[in-house]
Amino acid sequence: MDDPAARLECERQETVARLSSLTGDFDQIVASSRDSNADDEHDPEGATIAFERSQLSALARQAHHHLAEIDAAVQRLAAGAYGICDRCDRPISEARLQARPVARTCIGCASAG
Ligand SMILES: [Zn+2]
Structure with a gap:
């Protein structure tokens, strides 16, 4: 059996890396949307940026939650x-801990809801 502490540390590093790449993208999108014309009501690109921004912030929230x-x-x-x-x-x-190192419940309780 491998070391759960090492597994959790590895999981943390992956999550932090994901978060920093997400927030990097996030900052970039915010910056590019700030540079563009503020009147983007009828600009399809404005809608795309808003969509990407909401997707990224949802992913960043998930990563934060996973870190917790x-x-x-x-x-x-x-x-x-x-x-x-x-x-x-x-x-x-x-097997469950390997697949999901942060699991708090056994597979039986997890599938029971
Ligand atoms: Zn249980």
């Missing part, structure tokens, strides 16, 4: 509660 989940998982690891289901207190399977 990683932090919580690191805390559970430190407390010795990592890999234990929040609901039924049974161990979460190694």
Whole structure:
């Protein structure tokens, strides 16, 4: 079994990299939309920029949320509660933790909703 701390750290680095590339794109789109004519009501490009901006901010929110989940998982690891289901207190399977290192519930509880 590989080290969950290393797995979480790897997950964090990937998420931070994704977030920084998203916010880089985000800043670029905001800057380019600021440079363009403010009266873009009938400009199809203005609509595209608004759409891209909302997509990027949704993705950035997801990445932020995922970082918070990683932090919580690191805390559970430190407390010795990592890999234990929040609901039924049974161990979460190694396969599930590999697929989803931040999982708080076992597959049975997760699919029960
Ligand atoms: Zn469970």
